[in-house]
Amino acid sequence: DAKTTQPNSMESNEEEPVHLPCNHSTISGTDYIHWYRQLPSQGPEYVIHGLTSNVNNRMASLAIAEDRKSSTLILHRATLRDAAVYYCILRDVIGGGADGLTFGKGTHLIIQP
Amino acid sequence: GAVVSQHPSWVICKSGTSVKIECRSLDFQATTMFWYRQFPKKSLMLMATSNEGSKATYEQGVEKDKFLINHASLTLSTLTVTSAHPEDSSFYICSATSGRRETQYFGPGTRLLVL
Numbered sequence: 001d002a003k004t005t006q007p008n009s010m011e012s013n014e015e016e017p018v019h020l021p022c023n024h025s026t027i028s029g030t031d032y033i034h035w036y037r038q039l040p041s042q043g044p045e046y047v048i049h050g051l052t053s054n055v056n057n058r059m060a061s062l063a064i065a066e067d068r069k070s071s072t073l074i075l076h077r078a079t080l081r082d083a084a085v086y087y088c089i090l091r092d093v094i095g096g097g098a099d100g101l102t103f104g105k106g107t108h109l110i111i112q113p
Numbered sequence: 114g115a116v117v118s119q120h121p122s123w124v125i126c127k128s129g130t131s132v133k134i135e136c137r138s139l140d141f142q143a144t145t146m147f148w149y150r151q152f153p154k155k156s157l158m159l160m161a162t163s164n165e166g167s168k169a170t171y172e173q174g175v176e177k178d179k180f181l182i183n184h185a186s187l188t189l190s191t192l193t194v195t196s197a198h199p200e201d202s203s204f205y206i207c208s209a210t211s212g213r214r215e216t217q218y219f220g221p222g223t224r225l226l227v228l
Contacts, residue, residue: 036219043117043206043219044157087156100147100159100172101208101217 004088009108018075020107022088025069030093033064035073036101037084044087044103047073051093083111115141117209119220126197127228134192134223136207142187143209147217148180151204163190197227 005023012018024033035047048055048062050071055062061074075082087106091099116139126132136146145164149157161177163169163184171177181193190209194201204224208217 034216038157041222041224043119043208043222045219046216049216100149100162101157102159103149103156105156 004090004104006086006088006104006107008105009110011110011112012078013112014080015077018078018082018109020073020075020086020088020109021070022072023070024088024090027068027090028092031090032093033062033068033071034089034091034101035060035062035086036089036103037082037086038106039081039084047086049091078109078111080111080113083109085109115139115209115211115216115218117143117207117218117220119205119207119223121223122221123224123226125226125228128198129196132194132197132225134194134205134207134225136190136192136209136220138188138209138218141209141211141218143190143211144187145210146184146190147208147210148182148190148192149206149208151206151222157206160192194225197225199227201225202227 032049032051034049036044038044048060050062063072085106085108118137120135148160150160151157159172160175161169161171163182165184165187169182184190204222206222208219210217
């Protein structure tokens with residue numbers, strides 16, 4: 001899987017929007033951009049994924065740059081429960097569900113009350 | 114969303130004993146299950162991939178004779194840590210996918226402490 005680069009940590013205030021960046025300059029045309037998050041002492045949970053167009057779901061929005069070399073996960077109104085490590089992961093669509101995920105260091109999101 | 118459970122949630126054992134961890138997909142059939150390990154303040158590392166009814170594929174550096182994986186049904190995979198030693202103490206997490214989906218669904222993890 002192609003490599004991603006994320007800031008080690010970010011801080012935000014409760015009830016404010018959070019923009020978590022991810023750089024993936026070596027992304028290939030068949031790579032999906034996936035985001036997972038891991039709350040303290042829990043297994044990761046799926047957040048969102050996309051290929052080219054921006055995506056929205058009940059948890060977050062994913063904004064993908066036109067050249068696909070970067071993306072931003074947007075939490076529209078952060079709560080204390082959103083404090084977690086957020087992982088941006090590229091997944092080759094050709095591999096489908098057959099391959100395990102390669103986790104980087106992720107971004108540790110801290111939410112201040 | 115799909116639910117994956119793990120049992121036990123935590124276990125303490127003596128060095129030299131074996132420990133079995135179960136991973137179940139509760140509301141979908143998992144054609145593929147994955148086992149990860151996470152040391153404190155580190156990222157998850159993939160240990161092995163298992164497909165129902167076939168032998169697991171282990172990542173480089175993971176001893177297949179030490180970490181026995183059985184994926185006997187479409188809803189259950191087990192990881193057995195044989196002859197556990199203190200350095201095997203870690204957070205073990207499984208995930209499952211139905212194969213047609215890109216999304217992996219993770220279990221809550223099992224914390225293993227070997228004394």
